[in-house]
Amino acid sequence: MAIRLKILRKKLGVTLEVLAERSGLTKSYLSKIERGLNTPSISTALKLAKALNLKVEELFSEESSSVDSYSLVRANDRQSLAAGNEEPSYAVLAHQISSRSLLPFIIYPPTEFTDKSFKEHLGEEFLFVHEGQVEVDFMNEKLLLDRGDALHFNSQKPHRLRSVGDVQAQLLVVIHSAE
Template sequence: MPSTSENSNADVEMGGKIRALRHRLGRTLEQTAKAAGISKPFLSQVERSRASPSLGSLARIAGALGVKVQYFVDTPSEERSVRRKKDLWFFSFGDSATLFARMTNLSAGRKLEAILVRMPVGHEESEVRTHAGEEFLYVMAGEVSLTLEDKIFVLQAGDSTHYASTVPHKWRNAGASEAVVVWVGTPSLL
């Protein structure tokens, strides 16, 4: 059973997360309390860690702020937050010579995915695609030709790009050596 000090630390963290999210969303105490079906003074006490909400009250607060209860109670852990170099392994799709390595841990509710991509010389252009979300590419080594709609951009080591995934796009290794790219996007590539 957790000690009283562990409980109070969790209450402080939870109250701070509730307040921070409410402020980020631009909502008042009164608006949030009303949407959650609790009193404004009680919500104020929860945010200042002077009261602990029941699970039901916490669920209503989470709903009023548009998140799941886990948002307030999950604490950072290595399993969810850190990806060690020793755990990075490359895989491919079908008979493609391009290699992929997941740089982020799989966790429910994540909105971003980061993939390390190694494209060999002569890598064929990917097919044109569109989907909801955004993509960010950072070229670590080599040269990549990126086509957005009908415009072509050549990216070299140190260059990056950020675009809406709804724009028709494709990319390929355009250089004489392996291209290494960090891809970050929404929704998950894999």
């Protein structure tokens, strides 16, 4: 995403300062994303796409699409996103096809809430626990989800996730946003 963000930003004639202002993120943080030093969360990617007036998939895919196309991402070809030597925190499961409003990812949540802030964004979110256990913190309520559990909620509800137990949690996350 780092190189793609920089290319799209420059193609649209948007400076880092303007993107920072539009997205509500700092210029320093955006610069680190573009240099591959930081990996944005999904909610940050949504903010960047909205600030650039793009579909979020355009930040991850260079391919143009047609109405009749489909997206196939083989397990070995997944684009895993992480900063530096960190383990991947999420992987993109689909490339842009036509005008899609579903964003599927595999997420590997951290074992601790390293970021004190809660994520919130437009749309809906669906989580399916593929492996391990995950704690979903909604500020005033915490849910423990086991392998095979599913959760669907309004993404504007502040939330954060963490892996609990001995096995690294793997979640299928599908975000729907009409924006």
